[in-house]
Amino acid sequence: EAEGGETAGEVSEGSGRYNTLQVDQVDGVYKITLNRPNKKNAITLEMYEELCEALNEAAKDKDTVLACVTGAGDYYCSGNDLGNFANIPPEGITAMAEKAGEILLKFVGTFIEFPKPLIGLINGPAVGVSVTILGLFDVVYASDRATFHTPFSALGQSPEGCSSYTFPKMMGLAKASEMLLLNKKITAVEACERSLVTAVFPEDSFHKVTEQRVKAYAKLPRKSMQKSKCLIRDGERDLLHKVNKAECDLLVELWQGDECMNAIMQFFSSKSSKL
Amino acid sequence: EAEGGETAGEVSEGSGRYNTLQVDQVDGVYKITLNRPNKKNAITLEMYEELCEALNEAAKDKDTVLACVTGAGDYYCSGNDLGNFANIPPEGITAMAEKAGEILLKFVGTFIEFPKPLIGLINGPAVGVSVTILGLFDVVYASDRATFHTPFSALGQSPEGCSSYTFPKMMGLAKASEMLLLNKKITAVEACERSLVTAVFPEDSFHKVTEQRVKAYAKLPRKSMQKSKCLIRDGERDLLHKVNKAECDLLVELWQGDECMNAIMQFFSSKSSKL
């Protein structure tokens, strides 16, 4: 298995604890691998919860210097699993939307609060919330096979992950709106030009080069790195939580509307017509 | 006439209502064309008023999904018509400056409040306020013939259109100051690198490609798009109005000063010497 290649160093006993993730703790690096490759690592409600748990563990663990997130298989992550909306519960659609909003609020809030360097290793296509949340990572390395797509309005939805704030800040409104309002899909190189990505590496060396870098970073003076990260973030932490809340509130509203329902129904019917 | 080529779809009766603009409403797109081509679409006091009216109409019109702005002829817009300052009224120069400041405040405020996607189609050179205001557009497409020039200090004036805030935010202080303080003129490609422009198209396909895109965008779920735009903007709306006010106040002061008077007089004398 490609992602589990680390054998040197001390590996914690916790690795097999998650259903949707693979977690490895080696030499100060807490590595989270989204691990539903046959579903393109789409994020189920369980995966949202497990990602929060894993990040909280990485935050508290005294041997963890930094954390990184990557995807198993060809995809990095295909975003929110639309199956999360497939079964309307007996409590009704409003209850379902509100529950989903709470989960998202907590999920994004966990990234806002994460106190150690967080590195994204984008091994392939990234969609939706897996893209927007990158604005809360410290460093993002991408394979040249990666793409970045946030088709919110096509799905009758709206931006989350604080991207309504972080994207215009990092790439300017004119390029952020093209992605967030008009569903523009971009390449890894374009994402680097737009400052969403720190650097792009050829697919065949991506795993090796980024692994080496992450290992080297984990040997830097950790207190200095962690305190520097918090210094950078403290100034906008409150604002980010406010943005997160506003984004979740709007999504709870839109999830209950016609545009979203129609888009999701169309998605499932086009999927089943392919069978 | 190139800009009036749309014939399909439903066209509202309002098109001939403006003196300085051509307005077309087709298939959800509210298209505003600055229409003083023999004056390079310089913005007269009347055009400021008409642009506010047209934008307010587009905002309210239930059939309008999005709006776009372009220029008739070779220029996009040569900026504020200096003829606006040519005749000092009997009330004196202070009254004239204050009146101009009020008009500008209202004009920029209308862009800050515009609630639907707003797309700039920059068909040729853009100067002054027609450049700065682009920081309040959602998407900006430019012909490779377009240039962007904000020669404020050369004219003894100062930045407006919220550019004192939006330009450093989108392109960094080092590049914003070069434009806003030191009169640097940039190409369409440079404007794209600086995030002022979303994308650049060759002149000969510009009209066709952007028309197709705008049409397609107008078919996207409109509620999702409009609410997403407002979400992105809500966080800085109050700040933008504050910036707008500070910019207008400074301009009212500078318009009455020697540097501006001398620069404008020199402009007119160099113009008449060419006759």
Next chain:
Amino acid sequence: EAEGGETAGEVSEGSGRYNTLQVDQVDGVYKITLNRPNKKNAITLEMYEELCEALNEAAKDKDTVLACVTGAGDYYCSGNDLGNFANIPPEGITAMAEKAGEILLKFVGTFIEFPKPLIGLINGPAVGVSVTILGLFDVVYASDRATFHTPFSALGQSPEGCSSYTFPKMMGLAKASEMLLLNKKITAVEACERSLVTAVFPEDSFHKVTEQRVKAYAKLPRKSMQKSKCLIRDGERDLLHKVNKAECDLLVELWQGDECMNAIMQFFSSKSSKL
């Protein structure tokens, strides 16, 4: 001497007043040259004080339209002179750290408040605080020989010069963190792509081209330029002072910690081992 080549115009009598700087006032340009070339222009406590004095003089001097900063010799500036930490005074390390924090607070505060256009002429490698402070300059021109390096975490330290705010704002978090947390060294061209630098010039024409530009800028309407700069800065002045204070407070803490002590001791021992 290359930097002192200006002979035309009126030169003030003050030029020889500084021990660590060369200062020239010619035709509205107040030019500050960091002048410890045999120490790569490392900033001693005296140089911090003299830079504040020189900037305050440039701010008040009625003949000064704008100021620029460059370095004598091959380096622009190698950053904080680690010799500042070489001798722990009798009052102890806490007193030393607090004193250094006060000097830095005042130094950065002087740049925040500087009311006239400030242009960086980066003639060679730049390190540490000489890089971070560039986020407070209006325009930065770099020789293609220049590099930009902020190895804070390698030295057990943390970002200053308001870079914890200005760097993420100008280049996005993903690229700022690579520099500020992970010690990434970048070229002049990369610094330009990241908006830290306005433009890059070939080494052999750098001095001549930038000198001509600066001269031309000093002839622009000065009131318009200076008021425009203040307009751009007023909105975030208070925030910048708050950021500066938070950065200095963290540094005072880290300077007293093991990571920093070890890093500095290692620096000196590797230096002496080369003798």
